[in-house]
Amino acid sequence: MKSTVVVLLLLGSLKSFSQEIKNPSPKPDSSIQLDFESAKAITNLFTRTKTSDAELEQIANLYGSQQLIKKVSSYDKTGTETVFKQTLRDMVESKTVKGNDPFDWKAVKTKLPEIRQLIRQLETKPSLVSDVKALIAPYSPADLKVTARACFLVGGGSLGFTIGGDDTFNVALQKIGNDYDGLIYLVAHELYHTIQQVGERNRTKQKTATAPPKPIINTYILLANLWAEGSANRVGDFTKIRNPGKFSESQQKDYARNGARARQNFALFESLLFSAFHDSTANISELYNIGFTVAFDETCYFTGYRMATVIEEYRGKEVLAGLINKDPIEFCQLYIAIYKQFPDKNIIRFSGSTEAILTKMDAWKNKF
Template sequence: MNIFKWVIFLGLSLISVMAFSSAKVTDKITIDFESADRLVDILSGDKVSDNQLDKLMSLQGIQATIHQTSRFDNKASAESFRSSLIDVVEGNPVKNDPFRFQQLNERLSEVEDILKIIKRNPQQYLNSVKRGIGDYSPKDISFDTNIFMVVGGTSDGWAQDDNFYIALQYFKGDYEGLLTLSTHELYHVAQSNFYGKGKNPDSNCEKILNQTRLEGIASIVGSPLNVTDGKEYTEWFKKKFKRNLQRIDSNFVLFETMLFRACIDSSLDFDKIYQLGFSAVWDSPLYFVGFYIGNRVEELKGRDYLISLLQESPSAMFKAYIKLYKDEENKDLIKFDKPIEDIILAI
């Protein structure tokens, strides 16, 4: 099956996947709107007081936004958050805007609209997101989490410390797109409750494997390819998937290069190499290596088998994939080069 045909097959199969839920997700999930509400309220005015800023900066959603943005932009800090917000609100020239407040200011009405949709029926939002993660989780998985609706920053969504955060300005009123990304991020919280760990989880070698499977399977769970009534954000998301799947061979080469470096160089700063494979700056190419491998394992061995692999160490899914492509019947699968095979099989 060539890559183009596989992408078509995948789009069709995902439609059927989302038609049922194999696991019942039992949990306590809360939605926190305070960070978004307070920041939207401040940007809607023309002055901001120290008291308003102090209250805003104390909120968990704001602190998490600052932390997440600083991972990819060294100009992002609590001080630059405060100063750039004041400049945008008061109409001063903005020299440094790492949290994209100017862009956010232009999208306030879209943010307010999507906030109204969620607040009108928050349980419907939660039910939709929970239903999406059940297909790739063990039966009766249970966990608690908090969803923080935030605005500002450079990430549309991320998970951190068993909570997840959604930045509303990126969706431009696209509620279906919001649900898709929320499902991806909620699944990250679920992953921490049942995914297996390796013997050396702090090694860069295992981190590459783990991040590739975490993001790859979350991208299967929260895929836009089967969404039929999304808007601009969904269409952008679909194009990102299709673009990466069309160049999946090159993405595999990058994965091999990063894994080789990570496994032989113990002095490597993981945060520097992380951005190449897992940040939007470079189109998150390793997400789609994990996406491709997870889908092909499921296609050939079944979803229950894939879920069982996820409960083992990070290398288990990759070892199973190597075994599959060594079978002559599966010769259409993308293969790792021999040195990379040896590294994975030795972990």
């Protein structure tokens, strides 16, 4: 969950600590590589009292560690590789971080027993990948081939994230505790983003002679993320967990809170969309942060989730799966078509101005 996909549609050996599990059925011909190397190295280090420059360098160069450093440095300029190594040393040798703790090692340390238990489960439980694929399969095109890496990390402030178009999704174990079921649903959400990326790359596009105007680009970013996060929230739907652990329970509270204010969430998204489309000076980063980050409770995740739920109810899972190979604008168009077909149902409608924006955006379908 909680990934930054703003660029999704615009744009070392692992033998010791990872495993690759392939889908036994020919459709889809996909595989998921599970990478615990960085998490295991760091948690093992935290059980000791001494480390060396060479060891810290080796840990920093691990694939997962590099993913973490890139993510943390994207929102905290102090989150460099040098600080990664120095703060790790502080945590091991002084049992605390002196000053700023951008990688949140203190939180990792407090959760160390639970994290190590979860890593052991990930290494030994054979049903992990099959459990995740069982959630994803109904929402994925049958012939889509996906090769992805699930990178389980410790440290940083993000719960889960992807970086650019890389077919790697990252999950922070210190935020999960020992909630294995919650982890399955979170991994399903993040893996679905990788499937969306593959679909985006395979999509037939029409090249434009010139770059689209800035307001069109900004509007498309919001629409793309509405579909991406809303659909992923539907795939990794925490409300389906019957006996939630602490992490899952907190996620279910997010679903309930946003469900109770669904109409206000729609109004907020429509305001962001209006600003993006009509104001060429609008700061898309700020608009995105309002709708798709924890700064405002990720409200647009749940707007998209409600739309995906309506589409599934009235058109079926296979239609949601088919949207993987289509332009994100069609997600909104399909939702509008449903509430116009069933005007007597309690389906939240977009305003006339939002429908007008989407009509104008139709000319830009398949051009990003």
